[in-house]
Amino acid sequence: MGQREKMVHVMRDFRLVRLVRWITMALVLTACLSSDFLMSNSLPISLALIGLLGIPHGANDHLLFFQLTDESQKRHRRAIKFFAAYLGLMSLYGFLWYVMPAISLILFLTISAFHFGQSHVVPLAFPSEKWRTWSHLLSGIFVLFTPILAHLETALPVIAVLLRVEWVLPSGFGGFWIAVSISVLMTGYWSYLLLTRQVDQKSGRQELLNTLFLACLFLTTPLWIAFAVYFALWHALPSMEDQIRFFREARKNYRLSTYAIEVMPFTFLALLGLWVVWLLSGKAIDTPFRMGLLFAFIAIITLPHTLLMTYLYRRLSFKTFSSQLK
Numbered sequence: 001m002g003q004r005e006k007m008v009h010v011m012r013d014f015r016l017v018r019l020v021r022w023i024t025m026a027l028v029l030t031a032c033l034s035s036d037f038l039m040s041n042s043l044p045i046s047l048a049l050i051g052l053l054g055i056p057h058g059a060n061d062h063l064l065f066f067q068l069t070d071e072s073q074k075r076h077r078r079a080i081k082f083f084a085a086y087l088g089l090m091s092l093y094g095f096l097w098y099v100m101p102a103i104s105l106i107l108f109l110t111i112s113a114f115h116f117g118q119s120h121v122v123p124l125a126f127p128s129e130k131w132r133t134w135s136h137l138l139s140g141i142f143v144l145f146t147p148i149l150a151h152l153e154t155a156l157p158v159i160a161v162l163l164r165v166e167w168v169l170p171s172g173f174g175g176f177w178i179a180v181s182i183s184v185l186m187t188g189y190w191s192y193l194l195l196t197r198q199v200d201q202k203s204g205r206q207e208l209l210n211t212l213f214l215a216c217l218f219l220t221t222p223l224w225i226a227f228a229v230y231f232a233l234w235h236a237l238p239s240m241e242d243q244i245r246f247f248r249e250a251r252k253n254y255r256l257s258t259y260a261i262e263v264m265p266f267t268f269l270a271l272l273g274l275w276v277v278w279l280l281s282g283k284a285i286d287t288p289f290r291m292g293l294l295f296a297f298i299a300i301i302t303l304p305h306t307l308l309m310t311y312l313y314r315r316l317s318f319k320t321f322s323s324q325l326k
Contacts (some may be wrong), residue, residue, distance in 0.1 A: 120143070
């Protein structure tokens with residue numbers, strides 16, 4: 001078996017990808033024709049997307065852990081191990097946010113870039129691990145920093161809340177044009193990989209097209225819309241698809257409805273906890289503070305989820321490779 005075949009991973013449902021692209025383009029056109037509508041409704045739309053898809057995509061991590069670990073151990077022992085490790089990591093990271101917010105923010109950005117980039121390169125076939133690593137890194141940087149830089153005047157107050165400092169945007173700082181430059185460079189990068197055949201041509205063309213759609217989304221829509229649409233539709237939905245595929249390989253008659261039922265309990269608990277913190281924070285606080293709370297919450301649950309998904313993708317890759325050998 002050649003190296004190119006060994007790098008083939010899971011494939012995504014193109015119908016779902018196409019639907020996400022249509023929704024993205026509709027939002028981009030809305031932003032271009034009536035930016036006031038999206039701006040005035042960006043917060044409720046964003047919270048709805050994060051609540052309906054973003055948070056639920058990590059709400060069955062415990063079941064993934066049970067399926068991925070040694071089934072010879074009793075289930076209650078594995079449950080104790082999971083919740084001790086998961087809640088322990090969350091508590092440790094939450095404490096780190098309290099005592100060292102700057103380091104915690106850097107860690108969050110690093111983890112998020114890794115996790116987002118990971119979900120982009122998983123379906124792609126590369127002839128060399130070097131190009132997979134570079135694509136992983138650059139994709140994560142692109143989807144994380146492009147919207148932040150394009151809307152720095154909105155992002156900075158939230159970053160200031162997270163860091164507990166006063167931060168003023170330097171006069172004349174061209175964050176938007178840096179975001180444009182990153183988008184152009186990312187488009188050029190995928191074009192280069194395609195021209196030099198460093199990536200599978202079919203999947204590479206799809207990723208190039210995805211980059212163009214995302215660049216339009218990040219550069220034209222308000223920050224919270226851009227983040228929520230990416231997080232919920234471009235990241236959480238494919239992640240759910242990968243999880244469902246994994247469960248279907250391991251459990252007979254596993255359906256979408258099964259997945260929806262299984263994620264409900266912890267989705268409810270997560271949303272309830274966030275709502276309680278939101279209420280306790282006070283009615284008089286401003287939007288940056290509320291969004292800072294939301295992002296701190298997402299950061300705390302992202303660390304253990306990323307570790308688990310990394311293990312899952314390794315198993316999916318191995319299963320795909322093994323099935324090709326038979």
